[in-house]
Amino acid sequence: MIELSHVDKFFGSVQVLHDISGRVNKGEVVVLCGPSGSGKSTLIRTINRLEGISGGQIKVNGQDIHDASVNVDALRMRTGFVFQQFNLFPHLSVIDNITLAPRKLRKIPRDAAEHRAMELLERVGLGEKARVFPGQLSGGQSQRVAIARSLAMDPEVMLFDEPTSALDPEMVNEVLAVMTDLAASDMTMICVTHEMGFAQRVADTVWFLIDGRIVYQGSEVGFFGGCDDPRVKRFLNQLQP
Amino acid sequence: MIEIIREYWLLLLIGQYPHGPLGGLAGTMILALLCLVLAFPVSLMLALGRLSAHRLFRGPAMVISYVMRGTPFIMVIFWSYYIVPLIIGRPVSAFWVMVVALVLYESAYLGEVIRAGIVALPRGQSEAAQALGFSRGRTMRLIVLPQALFNAFPAIVSQFVSIIKETSLGVVIGVHEFTYAANQVNGIELVKPVAVYSILAITFFILCFSFTSAARWLEARVTAQRTEQLA
Amino acid sequence: MHFDFSRILQGPYISWLLDGLQVSLLLFGFAWVIAFSLAVVLTLVRLTEIRPLVFLVAAYVEIGRSVPLLIQVFFWYFAASSLLPHAVDRAITRIDPEFIYAGIAFGLGMAAYLSEVLRSGIRSIPHTQIEAGRALGFGWLATMRLVVLPQAFRATVPPLLNYTLMLFKNTSVALAIGVKELTYQTRLIENTTFATFEIFALTTLIYLTGSLLLTVTGELLERHWNRQVSGT
Numbered sequence: 001m002i003e004l005s006h007v008d009k010f011f012g013s014v015q016v017l018h019d020i021s022g023r024v025n026k027g028e029v030v031v032l033c034g035p036s037g038s039g040k041s042t043l044i045r046t047i048n049r050l051e052g053i054s055g056g057q058i059k060v061n062g063q064d065i066h067d068a069s070v071n072v073d074a075l076r077m078r079t080g081f082v083f084q085q086f087n088l089f090p091h092l093s094v095i096d097n098i099t100l101a102p103r104k105l106r107k108i109p110r111d112a113a114e115h116r117a118m119e120l121l122e123r124v125g126l127g128e129k130a131r132v133f134p135g136q137l138s139g140g141q142s143q144r145v146a147i148a149r150s151l152a153m154d155p156e157v158m159l160f161d162e163p164t165s166a167l168d169p170e171m172v173n174e175v176l177a178v179m180t181d182l183a184a185s186d187m188t189m190i191c192v193t194h195e196m197g198f199a200q201r202v203a204d205t206v207w208f209l210i211d212g213r214i215v216y217q218g219s220e221v222g223f224f225g226g227c228d229d230p231r232v233k234r235f236l237n238q239l240q241p
Numbered sequence: 242m243i244e245i246i247r248e249y250w251l252l253l254l255i256g257q258y259p260h261g262p263l264g265g266l267a268g269t270m271i272l273a274l275l276c277l278v279l280a281f282p283v284s285l286m287l288a289l290g291r292l293s294a295h296r297l298f299r300g301p302a303m304v305i306s307y308v309m310r311g312t313p314f315i316m317v318i319f320w321s322y323y324i325v326p327l328i329i330g331r332p333v334s335a336f337w338v339m340v341v342a343l344v345l346y347e348s349a350y351l352g353e354v355i356r357a358g359i360v361a362l363p364r365g366q367s368e369a370a371q372a373l374g375f376s377r378g379r380t381m382r383l384i385v386l387p388q389a390l391f392n393a394f395p396a397i398v399s400q401f402v403s404i405i406k407e408t409s410l411g412v413v414i415g416v417h418e419f420t421y422a423a424n425q426v427n428g429i430e431l432v433k434p435v436a437v438y439s440i441l442a443i444t445f446f447i448l449c450f451s452f453t454s455a456a457r458w459l460e461a462r463v464t465a466q467r468t469e470q471l472a
Numbered sequence: 473m474h475f476d477f478s479r480i481l482q483g484p485y486i487s488w489l490l491d492g493l494q495v496s497l498l499l500f501g502f503a504w505v506i507a508f509s510l511a512v513v514l515t516l517v518r519l520t521e522i523r524p525l526v527f528l529v530a531a532y533v534e535i536g537r538s539v540p541l542l543i544q545v546f547f548w549y550f551a552a553s554s555l556l557p558h559a560v561d562r563a564i565t566r567i568d569p570e571f572i573y574a575g576i577a578f579g580l581g582m583a584a585y586l587s588e589v590l591r592s593g594i595r596s597i598p599h600t601q602i603e604a605g606r607a608l609g610f611g612w613l614a615t616m617r618l619v620v621l622p623q624a625f626r627a628t629v630p631p632l633l634n635y636t637l638m639l640f641k642n643t644s645v646a647l648a649i650g651v652k653e654l655t656y657q658t659r660l661i662e663n664t665t666f667a668t669f670e671i672f673a674l675t676t677l678i679y680l681t682g683s684l685l686l687t688v689t690g691e692l693l694e695r696h697w698n699r700q701v702s703g704t
Binding site for chain 2: 535538540541542543544546555644655659668676680684687
C-alpha cells in the first residue's frame with residue numbers, strides 16, 4: 001500500500017537519501033533502523049510529506065503523493081504520525097488533544113468524538129487522565145496520549161519516529177506495549193526505533209540504512225538471525241549490552 | 242507640591258472637561274487603551290504577514306514594519322496630522338490624529354512582539370498539527386497563535402507601557418492629555434516648575450512602574466508554566 | 473494631487489534642513505557620550521554589590537525607563553534649571569540652554585536603558601567561564617578583561633545598537649522646547665513653502681537612511697561574529 005521508488009533527498013548540497021526503494025503491504029510492520037545520521041527519520045518524514053523529496057516517487061494506495069491533484073492535508077488525515085518529542089498541545093486537555101482533529105477536520109460531533117477518545121484512552125491505559133493537561137503527564141503517558149491522538153483519525157498507516165528515544169528507560173516499555181498491541185490488531189506500521197528487542201518480537205520486515213542507503217531490506221528473521229553482511233553484524237553487536 | 246495637587250487635581254486628572262475635551266491623566270489612559278485595542282488586529286496582520294510564505298504579503302509587511310520602526314514618532318504624528326484630514330475630507334481633532342499616529346507606529350512594534358512569540362514556539366507544535374491534517378492556516382489559528390499570544394503576553398504589557406509613554410508626545414499637536422494639563426498648570430503658576438514637573442514625572446513613574454512590575458511578574462509565571470509544559 | 477520637489481530643492485530650504493540635521497547629529501552624539509559613560513559607571517557600581525549602591529542604581533534605572541523622554545526634557549529645561557547652582561545655569565543659558573538641557577535629559581534617560589543592556593550582557597556569561605579563567609591562573613581583573621568582557625561585548629552590541637537607534641530617533645523630541653533640530657527645521661520649511669508632502673518625505677528618508685545604516689551595521693557585525701564562532 002506504500003511504495004517508494006528510487007527516492008532521493010538533498011538538504012542543500014548534502015544528499016541524505018540515496019535511491020531508496022521499498023514496499024510496505026497492508027498490515028505489515030516495518031522497522032527502520034541504522035546508526036545515527038543514516039537518514040531513517042528523514043525517510044519516514046517524507047511519507048507524510050513533512051519533508052519533500054528531491055527525486056523518485058512515493059505512492060500511497062497507488063497514488064503519487066506529490067501529484068498536484070493530491071491534497072496534502074487529506075493525505076495526512078490518513079496517516080498517523082507519532083513524534084519523538086510527543087508534541088502534545090499544552091493548552092488543551094488530554095481529551096481535547098485527542099478530539100481536536102476529528103471534530104474540526106472530520107466534523108465529528110463532540111459527543112461522538114469524546115466517546116471514541118475515551119475508548120482509545122482506555123486502550124492505551126489512560127482512561128482516568130482525560131481531563132488532565134499535558135504538563136501534568138509523565139513522558140510515557142504523554143507519548144501514549146500522542147498515539148491515541150493519531151489513532152483517533154482512523155489512519156490507514158501509523159508512522160513512528162523514534163517514539164521511545166526521549167523517554168526515561170522505565171517508561172519505554174509502557175509505550176512499546178501499546179505499539180505491540182497495535183501491531184497485533186493488524187495496523188500497518190512503520191517505526192524508526194533503536195529498540196531491537198521490540199523489532200525482533202513485533203516487526204515483519206526490517207529496513208537497515210547506513211548513510212542514506214538501504215543496506216538490508218528483508219524479513220526480521222533474516223536480519224537478526226544470521227545475516228552475513230558485516231555492517232549488519234557490527235550494528236547488532238554494538239547494541240548488545 | 243501638595244498644594245499644587247490639591248489645587249489642580251481635577252485639571253490634571255480629567256483636563257478641562259466638561260468645559261473642554263476630556264484630558265489629563267484620563268485622556269492619556271484613554272489614548273493608550275484605544276491604541277492597544279485598535280493596534281492589536283493590525284499588529285497581528287503584520288506579524289502573520291512577515292511570516293507568510295507568499296512574498297506578496299511578506300514584502301509589504303516587512304516594509305511597513307521597518308519604516309514605522311525607523312521613523313521618529315514625532316514625524317509619524319506630523320504625517321498623520323497632515324494626511325488624515327486629507328483622507329477623511331474634513332478637519333479632524335488632534336485627539337483622533339493622535340490615535341491614528343499611535344496605531345500606525347505601535348502596531349509595528351507590537352507586530353514584532355507577536356512575531357517573536359510565534360517564532361519562539363517549538364516547531365514540533367505546528368508539525369504535530371500538520372501531521373494530523375490541519376492546514377497551515379488552521380494550525381496557526383488553533384494551535385500556534387493561542388500559545389504564542391499567551392507566551393508573549395508579558396511582552397505585550399511591556400509594549401503597553403511604551404504606548405503610555407508615547408502618548409505624551411501628543412502635546413506637540415495640542416492633544417489634551419496629562420502632559421498638556423501639566424503645561425497648563427505650569428503656565429498658570431509660573432514660579433513652581435519643579436513642583437509641577439515633579440508631579441508629572443512621579444505620576445508617570447508610578448503608572449509605568451506598576452505595569453512594568455506586573456509584566457515582570459507575568460513573565461515569571463509564564464516561564465514557569467512553559468518549562469513545566471516542555472518537560 | 474501633484475508633488476513638486478523643486479519647491480523645496482531651490483532657495484535656502486535645503487541648507488535649513490542640513491542645519492537641522494547637523495544639530496540632530498550633534499545632539500545625538502552629545503547625548504550618546506553622556507549616556508554610555510554614565511551607563512558604564514552605573515554598571516561598575518552595580519558590580520560592587522554594595523547593597524545601598526545597587527539599590528540606588530536600580531532605582532535610577534527604573535525611573536529613567538518609566539518616565540517618558542519628553543517629560544524628562546521638560547523637567548530638565550523648566551524645572552531642574554532652577555535647581556542647579558545659579559552660576560551653572562547662567563553659563564548654560566549663555567551658550568544654548570535648549571540644546572544642552574535636551575542633551576542632558578537624553579543622556580541621563582538613555583543611560584538607564586544602556587546600563588541594563590550592559591548588565592544583561594555581563595550576566596549572560598555563565599559563571600563557569602570565570603571559573604575556567606581563574607582555574608588557569610588569571611586574576612579577577614585579567615579574567616574579566618580576557619574572558620568575560622569580550623564575550624559580553626558581543627552579546628551587548630545588538631541591543632546597544634537598538635537603543636542607539638532609539639536615541640537617534642528621539643532627538644526629534646527636542647523640538648518641543650525649541651531645539652532647531654531636523655524635525656523642527658522640517659516644520660519650519662513646511663510652514664514657509666506649504667510643500668508638506670515633499671519635505672516630510674525628504675526628512676523621513678533621512679531618518680530611514682540613518683536607521684538603515686545602524687540596522688545593517690548590527691547585522692553585519694552579528695554575521696561576522698557568527699562566522700568567527702562557527703569557524704566557516
